[in-house]
Amino acid sequence: MPLFLDRHRLNAGVTPEGLARDHLKDLEAQSEYEVRYLRYWFNQDTNRVFCLVRAPSVEAANAVHIKALGSAADDIMEVEETLVEELLGSAQEVTAWTPQSPGPPPGESPFRTILFTDMESSTALTQRLGDAGLVELLRTHDSIIRDALSAMRGREIKHTGDGIMACFESVARGVECAIAVQRGLAGHNERGPATQIRVRIGISAGEPLEEQRDLFGAAVQMAARICRHAEPEVILVSNVIRELTIGKPFAFEDRGEVTLRGFAEPVRLHEVLWR
Numbered sequence: 009m010p011l012f013l014d015r016h017r018l019n020a021g022v023t024p025e026g027l028a029r030d031h032l033k034d035l036e037a038q039s040e041y042e043v044r045y046l047r048y049w050f051n052q053d054t055n056r057v058f059c060l061v062r063a064p065s066v067e068a069a070n071a072v073h074i075k076a077l078g079s080a081a082d083d084i085m086e087v088e089e090t091l092v093e094e095l096l097g098s099a100q101e102v103t104a105w106t107p108q109s110p111g112p113p114p115g116e117s118p119f120r121t122i123l124f125t126d127m128e129s130s131t132a133l134t135q136r137l138g139d140a141g142l143v144e145l146l147r148t149h150d151s152i153i154r155d156a157l158s159a160m161r162g163r164e165i166k167h168t169g170d171g172i173m174a175c176f177e178s179v180a181r182g183v184e185c186a187i188a189v190q191r192g193l194a195g196h197n198e199r200g201p202a203t204q205i206r207v208r209i210g211i212s213a214g215e216p217l218e219e220q221r222d223l224f225g226a227a228v229q230m231a232a233r234i235c236r237h238a239e240p241e242v243i244l245v246s247n248v249i250r251e252l253t254i255g256k257p258f259a260f261e262d263r264g265e266v267t268l269r270g271f272a273e274p275v276r277l278h279e280v281l282w283r
Contacts, residue, residue: 009062011088012069014081016057024050027057033076034059039161040075041068060087120175121182121213121249122228123162124235125153125189128206130170137203146170149205152196156188165223171207171235175216175223179252182211186243187258187282194241194283210235212246226271233268234277243280250278 027050034045043063050057059081063069070080127133127149134142153172157164160181165173176182186209197204212234214227230246238244250260259281265274 009064010086012061012063012066012084013087014059014061014069014073014084016059017082018055018057020055022055024052030077034072037076038072041071043068043072045072118215118218119213120177120216120223120227121179121211122216122223122231123174123176123182123186123209123211124168124171124232125207125209126168126171126235126238128208128240133203141203145203145205148196149193149207152192152205153189156185156192159188160185165221173223173228173232179213179249180256180258182213183243183245183249183253183256183258183280186211186280190241190243190282206240208235208238208240209243210238210245211243211249213248213252229270230268230275233270234275237266237268237277243282244277245280247276247278 027048031045031048038045041063043061045059045061047060048057061069061072063072066084066086069084073080127146130142133145137145150167150172154164156162157172157174160176161178162174162176162181162185165175174185176185189207189209193205193207197206210231210233212227212231214225214230216223216225216227218224234244234246244263245260260278261281263277263279265276267274
């Protein structure tokens with residue numbers, strides 16, 4: 009999706025705190041237009057604000073500002089992502105910046121839902137299919153998972169060789185994505201290919217640390233451990249995921265408490281019934 013940089017000429021008296029609140033309004037309105045406001049910069053000397061935004065078009069980017077704030081940007085231009093990264097760092101992370109506060113604006117949460125997938129018997133498949141055959145199988149695997157991620161507005165963090173790590177700002181969308189992946193793979197397998205693709209999925213949530221487009225911390229480690237604990241074609245989630253989806257149309261089955269490597273306390277897991 010294209011990347012744009014816009015500019016706003018502000019009236020006198022605008023404060024960093026007021027801009028942070030305006031940014032939050034943009035974040036609340038952006039999903040309706042498939043837009044993602046990534047960062048903004050405030051130059052108090054010139055009374056200008058610049059916003060970095062990923063959007064399908066100039067019109068869509070401005071539609072968010074109009075709905076949230078009542079006016080469009082004064083100028084907006086498409087920019088090269090490589091140039092932005094060389095000058096400003098990653099264009100992937102959703103952050104806001106002012107001279108007074110280098111972190112996210114008040115109210116923007118670092119909370120993320122973390123999802124891991126892992127393909128069954130990838131080593132044995134390499135022996136049976138050879139490198140070229142496994143690569144072809146992985147293309148199908150990756151396409152099904154990435155289609156689900158795109159539909160649920162997830163962000164792929166990295167490819168693990170035989171799986172994918174992704175994150176979501178919404179717990180429900182993370183679970184919906186896992187269900188879409190399993191159903192997509194089941195549909196592929198039902199068409200009768202010579203080699204079936206079966207994956208295990210683990211999901212947890214928390215406030216991971218972000219560095220160089222990657223996520224770190226206990227929430228990530230727990231999701232990875234839960235994924236390894238799952239059987240193929242199974243989605244396992246931590247108790248926090250179960251609790252945060254109360255009222256959503258998901259069916260769960262309690263799998264009891266398990267001890268996960270690296271965690272002192274047992275963790276209660278639930279299986280998502282997706283069939």
